[in-house]
Amino acid sequence: MSAPRMGLAMVRLLKDNLNRKIYRAVSAALLSLSISAFIGAVAPPVWAQEKDTVLPESGIHYPGGFDANTLGEVRGKASDPVFPATGPVQFRLISERETYVVLASPKWYWKDLGVDLSAGKEVWVRGSKSLGKDGNLYIIAQELQILPHGESLAFRGEDGYPIWKRAAAGAGGGRGSAGSPQRGMGSGFGGMGRGKR
């Protein structure tokens, strides 16, 4: 074999080898996706899967214990607000018929809302009702209004998803991850199609 032909054959071999490498990489990626898709098909959706804390006194799951089927509205007098280092801000709500413990949001979000809940103030709360293992009635607050003319303060969306989590989740940047992979436009690190939440 002549030297130029041998050189040409070597170049072809080298190119084939590189192509094999990239095909192997892409194949591995697609295999991973297939495995993931399979796992995804049998796994519960992310909203149900997020790890909750079980509040020690009530046994209520936080923040995921909201159940839209037990939605109710209560009006009464607020008292005894508690601001724990972790977990939700709580206060007692004394209505005409029952006394509830209202579970609101983390302390930082409560503070940002500027809620002034001095003792004896009359409030209206909408939320998911639940009976705690300690025998108390609880409301996981979706919306709170300090009466008679207070602004309505939202803690959870219509689907019960905590608004403070939604605020934190979008920190990484835009969701649209624009551009071509060949250009590397930077609104997403890896070109992910970040989903809505």
Next chain:
Amino acid sequence: MIFCKKYALKIFFAIFFCLFAFFFSSTVSAEWETGAKIGFDSNIDRAIDNEQSDTYLGAYLSFLRNPSGESRVDWTLAAALEGAYFFRFEDLSYGAFTLAPGITLIPHRVWTINISPFFQGKAVGDSDQSALAYGAKISMRQQIGKDVYAGQYYIYRDSRAEEVVYSFIENAFGVYVGKNWSRTFYTEIGYEYSHGDSFRTVDSPDSRGPMRFSRGKQHRYSSTFDKAVIKEKVDRHSIGVSAGFDWTKSLFSTVNYTYTDVEGDSGTSSSHSGFISLGYRF
């Protein structure tokens, strides 16, 4: 360094599967996401004249550890394995792994800041373009009212390719505004300005005149593009629009279009690119 380059892909896969195993069992505010997308680029070779277009099919698997929202400071992690196959320029097909740890600060309930270094390894069919990159992204986002949000970001990226003509350092600034029209549909518009190195293709170095290459610019012939490739400082302006729709809580789609204009000493070029994706989060 040679060892790293030789085994980069294997190392990235190993890291990815370790992360998979570790994080699948700990799902605190974490999401796995997988998806596929089909896209196009009207100027895939970054040509100043006679640009070439191409279409690609991509797939990704990513892990996102979002802030829990329970405190004002939290850590984040984004890890992604992705690949794409280009139908016309097959040698542009690639596999990449990206790792981006970060910290999120929430100074106010409508204002979040994220600071995140990132590392990326990319193996390209045209091995000259295979690269290891690192950098950092600082992003801010503001919620405006109930449904509208805005964001700004800055990215520094240093990408070192096998061939120096494909290596680049860039600084990019971007802004975007989005609106959630409903619980399942959003649109977003964004602008990005970037200044840094970029490779560009020209039909032949001689056709651009010898002066073009006498200022210390690197250039070489690319068998992938069948053109001469040069590297120079460019200013890039991109405008993009995107829309997303959630089919279910787990299944979602994104459609995007981006117009890009690149200005450098050798001339101005532009491109139209976009994609449609289908993703699944679990």
